[in-house]
Amino acid sequence: SAVISQKPSRDICQRGTSLTIQCQVDSQVTMMFWYRQQPGQSLTLIATANQGSEATYESGFVIDKFPISRPNLTFSTLTVSNMSPEDSSIYLCSVGGSNEQFFGPGTRLTVL
């Protein structure tokens, strides 16, 4: 298993601003994933972050809005840029592969 921590755990932000979410894993992992969970809905994959290469974004998500960094095998950041109320969600990072994925505790973001 993997122990994943995220910072911040929650935040309230003003529209038009940006927030960077950090994800730290207690072991080296190849693949890290960023998910969004909108209120009352299940998880949607935003992008896959691989160390040493550009993140791979899913349909509907773009790098300008959700830039991702992956400087090493234990850490990643997701920035939510130019926020609007529609970005209010829980953002989760995850590690693993096809056999198992472990999730962080999530960052609850509210945009006013």
Place this chain on the structure above:
Amino acid sequence: KNQVEQSPQSLIILEGKNCTLQCNYTVSPFSNLRWYKQDTGRGPVSLTIMTFSENTKSNGRYTATLDADTKQSSLHITASQLSDSASYICVVSPFNDYKLSFGAGTTVTVRA
């Protein structure tokens, strides 16, 4: 499009009673099917993982079943406790693909 559908959307049960959650999926071929428990404000935590060749898996008071022929799974909670109040998410992992297919979840509320 791969889909995972869960029912019911929500349910309320009395402490000590049993309940069964359903999951139907169209993902094919698939590597494994998982049930996650997500407490409010937390990330999902894995309860059971089953490969296509397994038809039952238990984790304490949680028992998952899988019928790969009919593409159905269920999660049975025995002797429910207040701490079982959470969202339960069915997740299917496609064969040779790290992109998971998530159900919308079933919200279980256990009342004293």
